[in-house]
Structures are given as C-alpha cells and as structure tokens.
Amino acid sequence: MTTVWIVVLVVGLATMALKAVGPLVLGGRALPARFTGVVALLAPALLSALVVTQTLGADEGLVLDERVAGVAAGAGALALRAPLLAVVVVAAAVTAGVRALTG
Amino acid sequence: MTGSATETRYRDGARRIAPIAVAAAIFGVSFGVLAGSTGFDAVAAIVMSATTFAGSAQFAAASVLGAGGGVAAAAASASMLNARYAPIGVSVAPVIRGGPLRRLVESQLIVDESWALSRRADGSHDRPILIGAGLTLYVGWVGGTAVGAFAGDALGDPQRYGLDAAFPALFLALLVPQVRSRRALAAALAGGAIALALLPFTPAGIPIIAASAACLLGLRAE
Secondary structure, eight states: OOHHHHHHHHHHHHHHHHHHHHHHHHTTSOOOHHHHHHHHTHHHHHHHHHHHHHHHEETTEEOOOHHHHHHHHHHHHHHTTOOHHHHHHHHHHHHHHHHHHHO | OOHHHHHHHHHHHHHHHHHHHHHHHHHHHHHHHHHHHTTOOHHHHHHHHHHTOOHHHHHHHHHHHHTTOOHHHHHHHHHHHHTTHHHHHHHHGGGOOSSHHHHHHHHTTOOHHHHHHTBOTTSOBOHHHHHHHHHHHHHHHHHHHHHHHHHOOSSOOGGGGTGGGHHHHHHHHHHGGGOOSHHHHHHHHHHHHHHHHHTTTSOTTHHHHHHGGGGGGGGSOO
16 A cells, blocks of 8 residues: 555544544533533634634744735724625735735 | 424525635645645545545645655644544534434534534534535535546636635634633633744644643633
C-alpha cells in the first residue's frame, strides 16, 4: 500500500472516530448536568478561535494579509445588521479587491 | 411537528449554508488539484474528502506529504487539526439519535460550519439545520474534490476570489449573536486570546483545541 493511501485511511478513520465519539457515547440523550454549562461555552470559545486562526493563520504561524481587511469589512457589515450572506460576500469581495490591488 | 415542516427546516439548513457550500466546493477543487500534485491519485483524493470531510486537515496532510514528510507527520498534523471534533461532537450528541450505526453515519456530517449554523440561542442544536447544512457542504466538498482531481483547475486559486476570508467572516457572524451573556463573552475573549497567543508558536490545530479549554469557565457557578 502506498504512503498516500495509508495517510488517507489513517486520517479518515481518526477523523470519523473523533466526530463519532460524542454521538456514540452520549447520542440522543440530554447531556449530563455537569457538561451543559461547559458545552454552552464551547461555541463562543471555539468560534472565536476559528475567527482568529482563519483570519491570521498561515504556514508560517501568524501573518497579517488581505484577509484582515476582508474580515474587518465583514464585521462592519455585521454592525450594520447585514444578513449572513451579505457579511460573507462583503468579506470575500473586499479580500479579493485588496489582493488584486496589492498583488 | 409534521413531516413537511421538518423537511422545510432541512431545506432551510441547506439554503442558509449554500453560499458557504459554494466556497467549500471551490476549495474542494483546489484540494483535488493540490492532492494530485503531491502524489495522490484521483480516487485517493476523493476518498479522503468523503471520509475525512475536513478541509484544513486534508490540506495539511497533503502539504506535509508534498514537502517530503512521512506518514506519521502527515497523520499527526491532520489529527491535531481535527481534535476539536471530539468536544464539538459531544455538544451536538443530544440531537444525534437512533442506533449506533445511524449515529456513526450522522456524526460524519458534523463540520465547523454545520455545527455553528445549527446552534440555537439556548445552546442546544437544531437537528434539521445540522443535517441539511452538513449534507449540502458534503456534496460541495466531495464534488469539488472530484472535479479538481479529474478535470484539474479551470477556476484558479480560491484566494483570488477572497474565499479564504469567507470562512472567518461566517464564524464571526455566527459568534456575535452568541455573546449575549457575560460568561459567553468571557469564553469568546479567552478562546480568541488563547488561539492568538499560541498561533505563532505551535503547529496548526493546537491553538483551536487549546482555545476550547476556555469553555471550562462554565464549571464556575453563575
């Protein structure tokens, strides 16, 4: 078996297991009371981390590039109560525009 | 709830995620192309998208292999990136029902975008939105990969269209309505700060899984 196929199978199985472990162990039941307070804060903590890593993350660690302008424009659209679709489109368009001007 | 009302909500999930699914499909094309250039045959690239279904981990694995890294390095970096799916899976477990096989299959539709979109204000998750959005993203991601792997790259770099900024903008838009309480705001600030502090120094994936520890603030009494 080639290296590529070993990686495909190992990563596939690992990811499927990571996604399935919670639903297989706890699926269909209300979360234990101890968990609920913790899990309620998972979304703000993780979403905030995803915003940071996907706006600033790169192979070299941290970079400031055109994405910062795009996400800032998206934040501006959010502040103006724009709908989700508009926020995403504004962020992409501003990033593409700044990239075209500076690239 | 009647069957047709539930069906409408599955479609609602599909409709609301559609613009992001388009971006995911274009990234899928670029994954198919990148994977081909790093020694994947087309079937391997498609199988990876169909089983792993997590873009950043797949790009990481292909890049490590392309740079001459071994199986262990590629698998470890991808698995670290996906470690967040363990706590994410726990948070949606109450709405993943049925027998073990069904739960195993449905849990594979959990990705950042479907998980975030399906979260209700009270912290629970909306099952039809999760499944409808997850399926739409799955079709886009796997279909895009197949196009890239077989037909190559007619669209060019997704970054040209600024699509790499679409994902953080989506997460920001989904974050804002969730920071209504002081605890949620504290968790968001702590999670963002942890990710920012670790980003320059640690391998990809570590900042996100470390940031999820901020939810332990929930152990404190109100």
